[in-house]
Amino acid sequence: MGIWSDDNNKKLNIQLKADYEILDDLIFDVAYSFQSNSELRNNYESKESFGGGLNRNGLATKESKDFYNQLLESTLRWNGNISNGTIDVVGGYSYQEFYEEGFRAQGGDFITDAFAYNRLKASNDFKTGIGDVTSFKNTNKLIAFFGRVNMSWDQTWFLSVSGRREGSSKFGTDKKWGFFPGASGGVELANFINSSSINNLKFRVSYGEAGNNLKDSYLSLVVAEPGDDSFYYNGDYVPAYGPLRNSNPNLGWESKKEINIGLDYSFFNDKVYGAIDYYSRKTESLLWLFGVPQPPNLASQTWANVGDLRNSGLEFLVNLKAVDNGSFSYIPTLTATWYIENKIVSLSDPDNGFVFGAGRNLGGMGSPGQNDTPLVHIEEGAPLGQLWGWKYVGISPTGELQLEDISGPEGKPDGGVDADDRTVIGNGLPSFEIGFGNSVRWNNWDANVFFRGVFGHDLINSMRAFYEVPAAIRSYNVVSTARDMKNPDTGAYLNSPDGKLSDLYVENADFFKLENLSIGYNLKVPSGSAINNVRFYFAANNLFVITGYKGTDPEVRYGDSEDDNNPLVPGVDRRDTWYMTRSFSLGVSLGFN
Incomplete structure (x- = not known):
């Protein structure tokens, strides 16, 4: 009972380089590199294991992937002198080829765990038509001719x-x-x-x-x-x-x-x-x-x-x-x-x-219940990164979401809330960014401290948008801030699973953080030693962040992670965002003669 997994990964790296001086200051260079990677992955989830194995009565997966990338570059360089100055001329050719192919097969419903991933034919899924077999192959080439002339006087x-x-x-x-x-x-x-x-x-x-x-x-x-x-x-x-x-x-x-x-x-x-x-x-x-x-x-x-x-x-x-x-x-x-x-x-x-x-709405909040909820509005002549939705008014005495009626088919409020009432409710791109580094040295000690701040951008907090509405997400745990989502007079909690994105879930994400800190000590070593430098150091990342944002990470989202990082859809903090990693390390570095 359990999960059996076996991964094999074979890599090959080749780098060759040669140069030849044809004439004084005229040099021909040629370089070739080859990288390949071959992966084979086997996985089996037993009939009693939690997740896919239990649901599928055992689940076996076999997949392979082969990849290579080869690059050939040749250049001809000449350096010389001109009147009161210098000249540097470079011309070259580049050829690069990528190749990738893969295969994957997955099936479940086994009569025994004994075969594991070694006998996919024993999967009854392939007899009933729900077994999955996929394959792919991609290849492409990139060729370039280039030249550059640098001069100074x-x-x-x-x-x-x-x-x-x-x-x-x-x-x-x-x-x-x-x-x-x-x-x-x-x-x-x-x-x-x-x-x-x-x-x-x-x-x-x-x-x-x-x-x-x-x-x-x-x-x-x-x-x-x-x-x-x-x-x-x-x-x-x-x-x-x-x-x-x-x-x-x-x-x-x-x-x-x-x-x-x-x-x-x-x-x-x-x-x-x-x-x-x-x-x-x-x-x-x-x-x-x-x-x-x-x-x-x-x-x-x-x-x-x-x-x-x-x-x-x-x-x-x-x-x-x-x-x-x-x-x-x-x-x-x-x-x-x-x-x-x-x-x-x-x-x-x-x-x-x-x-x-006239314009187009992009993005989507996702399932459950909000697949058709757009996130960003793009329009010719408008700023990039406009977050799009309704204006939040409050919660009704019975727990219904109340949104502002700002327009209608004729361009003025019409007594109802529909798509005509959507407007710009934020912008996902920053207006200002700052960095402040500090380098200190005292005798054998050294320290470096770096602060960074980003200001002017907003984020759609999709975690709140999903998990603050118990009526919409009954099968999930809600976040603690859901306790604040209620009518102040009746105490009725928000219960409108209508999937309307409003500025209630768009937050200012300005932040200022201590991004990097390092402290080191250089130990003196005797002259004539094989070691010429010994340095002990302590390093830390993301020690603190000052922000009013309630989500996992206030960093700018320059593209939507669920839309292949589409740069036209910035400002979306997805539910699967990991918290920032705060790391600490101690080490020693050695230098040799």
Whole structure:
């Protein structure tokens, strides 16, 4: 009685590298790496074991997975001198191939536990048609040609130009290749300013493009799957197959274009140093599973490049050598990011038949009872991350949920609460982020302390949304805060299992935390010893968090964990979120001559 499990995992890593100097300062490099992983997993839950074994009268699973990734890169590099400066030129080629295949079989209803997972044929599930057998195979390739030129003059002027042409087998037949250029320039202003207090004042501007590949293969192709119907053919009923999605030969790269304007500074013999950056980023041709009319399309959805996003912000970094007298030093570091804009520019491509409409609601709270409850509203011209739902008013004397009537079919309150009354009830993205690091050294002791805070974001507390309503979740334990969900006059508890998400369950999730702490002591060792350094240390993570959020973790959710981390659905704290791990460690590190 129990669970038998056997896992085998075989890994192989190969790395080869060679270089050859063709001429002075002209070097050819070639590197090859190969990684493979072969997994075999067997599992059997006995007839009396709690869970699947008990429910299925014994349950056996066998699964295997094979994967490899090989990468070949070759570059040609040249370094030289130009008038009052230097030049560095690099050109190269890259080839990468991924391969993955797997198999899984699962069956239950055994007459004995003696076979365990070694005789799946003994499972009666395969005789009754409920045994499960699946397999898969994926392969894709990524090829790139790239080049870069770096130049500098008089340690004052700097210029860099780069380009990368990249092709992926995952995209449509007409759009497999993309070109992603980049350029940057800078000038050291300190060389024009006669001031002993200014050590570095470098102004720089850069522009770059990068491509985003598809996560899965074959998304540009028609994929058929078995349907619920069957048809009569040649004396038998044959299962019907239908398209899961439409083909799109124009499915191509999602691109990210960014402009950065920055200033690196250092003053007072490098006692104060840091950087200031402004960035403006536009993501174009979003990879999107778009709903389309059926007919004329075979299926109701198509992967397409539809939509643009724009975001911008300011980033600050300052380091201060507050004290440094030889035996004692203290260097605080402050970082800050102000998110100026996160905007949906467009979500339509009418030229190719992809029309978005006025707006769309995404996400879902989930089962039980709230599968059709949307979480986020996206709309052209609106901020990204808008949480969507009703305004909470209170609890009626009989325990019914009361929501605000704010609109209707004609745009004004109509005496009822329905979908027209939903509105923006929060935003899942932050507006400001700060980090504060402290580095201290005293003789042989050293310490590092890092604080971090994030502000301006909200979270949907789905744990509360489910477990504060006893009438909706009768088969589960409710959370202690459910005792507060009652009418103040009659004492009637909330008993409305209607699955309407309101701002009652949207919470401000600002937080400030001590993220990392480390303390070390460097032991002196005799000269001439084989050991040149001995350091004892203590380290801890997530020692405390200051927040008003009632959920498990106030960290920003930049994507929905139940929707493949979809970045268009931020701000959802799912019920399966684990608490932050608070860890403590003691150790010693050794350095050898």
